[in-house]
Amino acid sequence: MPLAKITTLAGRGLSVPGNDIDTDRIIPARFLKAVTFEGLGEGLFYDARKAVPAGQVHPLDDPRFRGASILLSGANFGCGSSREHAPQAIRKFGFHAVIAESYAEIFFGNATTIGLACVSADRADIARIAAAMEGDPAMAITVDLVKQEIRFGGSMAPLTMRDAARDALVNGRWDPIGELLDGREAAAMTAARLPYLAVPAK
Amino acid sequence: MAQTLFQKVWQAHSVRTLANGQTQLLVGTHLIHEVTSPQAFGMLRDLGLKVAMPHRTFATVDHIVPTDQRTEPFGDPLADAMIKELRRNCAAHGITYFDLASGRQGIVHMVGPEQGITQPGTTIACGDSHTSTHGAFGAIALGIGTSQVRDVLATQTIALAPLKVRRINVEGRLRPGVYAKDVILHLIRTLGVNGGTGFAYEYGGEVFDRFSMEERMTVCNMSIEGGARVGYVNPDETTFAYLKGRPYSPTGAAWDAAVQRWKATASDAGCSYDDLVTIQAGDIPPTVTWGINPGQGIAITENIPDPAKATAADEKSAIEEALAYMKLKAGAPIKGTRIDVAFLGSCTNARLSDFKEVARHLKGHRVAAGVKAIAVPGSQIVGRLCAELGIDQVFRDAGFEWREAGCSMCLAMNPDKLVGDQLCASSSNRNFKGRQGSPTGRTLLMSPLMVAAAAVRGSVADAREVFGVS
Numbered sequence: 319m320p321l322a323k324i325t326t327l328a329g330r331g332l333s334v335p336g337n338d339i340d341t342d343r344i345i346p347a348r349f350l351k352a353v354t355f356e357g358l359g360e361g362l363f364y365d366a367r368k369a370v371p372a373g374q375v376h377p378l379d380d381p382r383f384r385g386a387s388i389l390l391s392g393a394n395f396g397c398g399s400s401r402e403h404a405p406q407a408i409r410k411f412g413f414h415a416v417i418a419e420s421y422a423e424i425f426f427g428n429a430t431t432i433g434l435a436c437v438s439a440d441r442a443d444i445a446r447i448a449a450a451m452e453g454d455p456a457m458a459i460t461v462d463l464v465k466q467e468i469r470f471g472g473s474m475a476p477l478t479m480r481d482a483a484r485d486a487l488v489n490g491r492w493d494p495i496g497e498l499l500d501g502r503e504a505a506a507m508t509a510a511r512l513p514y515l516a517v518p519a520k
Numbered sequence: 521m522a523q524t525l526f527q528k529v530w531q532a533h534s535v536r537t538l539a540n541g542q543t544q545l546l547v548g549t550h551l552i553h554e555v556t557s558p559q560a561f562g563m564l565r566d567l568g569l570k571v572a573m574p575h576r577t578f579a580t581v582d583h584i585v586p587t588d589q590r591t592e593p594f595g596d597p598l599a600d601a602m603i604k605e606l607r608r609n610c611a612a613h614g615i616t617y618f619d620l621a622s623g624r625q626g627i628v629h630m631v632g633p634e635q636g637i638t639q640p641g642t643t644i645a646c647g648d649s650h651t652s653t654h655g656a657f658g659a660i661a662l663g664i665g666t667s668q669v670r671d672v673l674a675t676q677t678i679a680l681a682p683l684k685v686r687r688i689n690v691e692g693r694l695r696p697g698v699y700a701k702d703v704i705l706h707l708i709r710t711l712g713v714n715g716g717t718g719f720a721y722e723y724g725g726e727v728f729d730r731f732s733m734e735e736r737m738t739v740c741n742m743s744i745e746g747g748a749r750v751g752y753v754n755p756d757e758t759t760f761a762y763l764k765g766r767p768y769s770p771t772g773a774a775w776d777a778a779v780q781r782w783k784a785t786a787s788d789a790g791c792s793y794d795d796l797v798t799i800q801a802g803d804i805p806p807t808v809t810w811g812i813n814p815g816q817g818i819a820i821t822e823n824i825p826d827p828a829k830a831t832a833a834d835e836k837s838a839i840e841e842a843l844a845y846m847k848l849k850a851g852a853p854i855k856g857t858r859i860d861v862a863f864l865g866s867c868t869n870a871r872l873s874d875f876k877e878v879a880r881h882l883k884g885h886r887v888a889a890g891v892k893a894i895a896v897p898g899s900q901i902v903g904r905l906c907a908e909l910g911i912d913q914v915f916r917d918a919g920f921e922w923r924e925a926g927c928s929m930c931l932a933m934n935p936d937k938l939v940g941d942q943l944c945a946s947s948s949n950r951n952f953k954g955r956q957g958s959p960t961g962r963t964l965l966m967s968p969l970m971v972a973a974a975a976v977r978g979s980v981a982d983a984r985e986v987f988g989v990s
C-alpha cells in the first residue's frame with residue numbers, strides 16, 4: 319500500500335488560540351452518533367462557533383480565512399477523549415497541518431496515522447505567525463517537515479516533531495497497517511510465547 | 521537488572537521494531553464499543569481483511585444506550601443504528617459481545633474487570649481514552665484511535681513507542697471523607713493536565729497498598745486527565761482476590777500458575793524510574809473542580825481562584841475563560857454554589873463500593889427541592905448487586921432516579937443530558953465545555969459522596985459536614 323510522502327505543506331493559515339483545547343470541543347459528542355466518519359467537517363468546533371457573541375465571528379467562520387489549510391493553536395491541543403473523530407473532522411474541514419505548542423498523546427498519534435501533520439513550535443513563533451496572518455490573511459505558510467521549519471511572509475520559525483512521526487510522514491509510512499500486516503507471523507510467534515494468549519479464551 | 525512492570529510487559533509483548541523506530545506491540549486483550557468501532561470494521565471491509573484473533577476481542581454497548589426505556593428500536597434512530605451495527609459486526613467476525621440481554625452489559629471499563637478479562641501482565645487496548653482504568657490490575661492498558669482499532673482487529677498489534685515511567689507514591693493515611701477520587705483530582709491539580717505526557721503512571725505507596733481494586737480503578741481511570749495514557753498499580757493479593765472465580769479467570773492449576781506469573785510481573789524492588797513523585801495522603805482534601813478542565817480543582821474549603829491574583833499571563837487567561845464559561849464568581853467560596861443536577865455514574869465512580877458508601881450516608885436524607893438527581897450503575901451486574909442489597913431503594917427513597925447501566929450523562933450521547941446552563945455535581949471524569957450534552961452546561965467533578973452531599977443541600981457542600989463524617 320504505497321502512501322503519499324508528506325514533506326511540505328503549504329497553504330493559508332487560521333488560528334484557534336487557547337491552551338488545553340479538548341476533543342469534546344473540537345468535535346462535540348453528538349456528532350459521534352454515526353457509523354462512518356462522513357460529514358464530520360461540519361461539526362468541527364461546532365459549539366464554540368455557535369457560542370460566539372453577536373457581532374463577533376469565530377475564526378472558522380471568518381471569510382478572511384476561508385480556505386485555510388493550516389491550523390494554529392496553543393498547548394496540549396487535543397486533550398481528552400481518544401476519538402479519532404477529532405483529527406478526522408480537522409482533516410475533513412480542509413486542514414492538512416496543525417501548528418501548536420504541544421499535543422495530547424492520543425490525539426497526536428491519531429492525527430499522524432491519518433496523515434495530518436501536527437508540528438510543534440514555540441509560543442512566541444506561533445504568535446508571530448498569527449500576527450502576520452492577521453495582517454495578511456492570504457499569506458502563504460509552508461510547513462517543511464524535511465528542513466523542520468515553517469516559512470511565512472518572508473520569515474522563518476523552527477518546528478519540532480517527534481522523530482518517529484516525522485519519519486513516518488516524510489517517508490510515506492504514516493499509516494502503519496501495511497507494516498503491521500507484514501509482521502503478522504512474528505506476532506503469532508510472540509503470542510505463542512505468552513501463556514494467556516497461547517490458549518484461546520473461552 | 522531490576523525492571524518496572526511497564527518494561528517487563530512491554531518486552532514480553534514486543535513483536536519487532538518498525539522502520540520508524542516504533543514497536544509493533546502485541547495487544548493481548550482488545551475491548552470495543554459502539555462509538556469507535558464501526559468505522560474500524562468499515563476500514564477492514566474496505567481492505568478485504570479478517571479479524572486476526574477474534575477470541576481476543578470483547579464487545580459491549582455503553583455510550584449510546586438509554587438508561588430508562590431500553591426496548592428496541594431506541595427512540596433515537598442514530599443510536600439504534602449504532603447498536604445494530606455493533607451486533608452485526610460482532611456476529612460476522614465471531615466476537616464475544618455482552619449485549620443488553622446478556623445481563624453482563626455495562627461501561628466497557630467495568631465489564632472487563634467484572635468478567636475477569638482484565639488481567640495482570642497483559643496489554644489491553646480499547647478505542648476509548650479511559651482504558652487506563654484496567655491498569656489497576658497491573659496491565660498496560662491504553663486508549664487508541666479508530667485506525668488503531670482497525671490495526672488491532674486486523675493484526676492484534678499496534679505501532680507504538682515506549683513510555684517513560686513516573687512512580688507516584690501516596691504515603692500515610694487519607695483523612696475521613698477523602699476518597700480515591702480526591703486522590704486523583706489532587707494529583708491532576710498538582711501535576712497538571714499535561715504533566716503526564718510521555719509517561720505511564722505507576723501508583724503505589726501505603727494508600728494504594730490499602731486500596732480496594734475499585735478504588736485503584738478510580739485513580740487509574742483518570743490518569744488520562746493528567747495527560748498520562750497509561751496508569752497502573754502493581755498486582756498484589758488484593759488483585760488476585762478480586763480476580764478469583766471470575767468467568768474468564770483461570771481455574772485450578774492454571775490459576776496457581778497465573779498467580780505466579782502475575783507476581784513476577786510486578787516492578788522489581790530497586791528498579792529505576794524516570795521520575796518519582798511523593799504525595800502525603802494527609803494533605804489531600806475533598807476536592808471539587810470549578811473550571812473547564814480536570815486540573816482546575818480546589819479543596820471544598822477553598823475559594824474560587826481570582827484571575828487578578830494569577831502570577832502568569834497564561835494562568836490569568838485560563839481562569840478568566842473558565843469563570844466566564846462556568847458563570848462563577850472569582851474569589852467566592854465554592855461551597856454553597858447552587859446546583860441543578862446531581863449525577864452519580866461513569867466509569868470513574870459507578871461501582872458497587874461507590875453506591876454502597878453513598879447509601880450508607882444517604883439513608884434518611886432527601887434530595888433538595890429543584891435538584892434532578894440520577895444514579896446510574898456502571899454495569900448491569902452492579903445494578904443487580906445494588907438491588908440485592910437494597911441500595912437502589914435507599915437512592916429512590918432519597919429522591920434519586922435509579923437507572924440502568926451505561927455511560928449516561930458522563931458524555932450524554934444518550935437521552936441523559938444537561939439542559940441550558942444547568943450546573944451539575946458529577947462523579948464523572950471530564951468537565952470540558954459542553955461535555956454533559958448542553959453546549960452551555962456546566963460540570964463540577966467530585967467524589968460520589970460529595971455529589972450526594974450537593975444533591976441533599978442543593979448546593980456544593982462538604983460531605984463531612986452534611987453526613988457527619990469524621
Ligand code: SF4
Nearest residue numbers: 650866867927930931
Ligand atoms: S463513562 Fe464516560 S468516560 Fe467512561 S467510557 Fe463512558 S463516556 Fe467514556
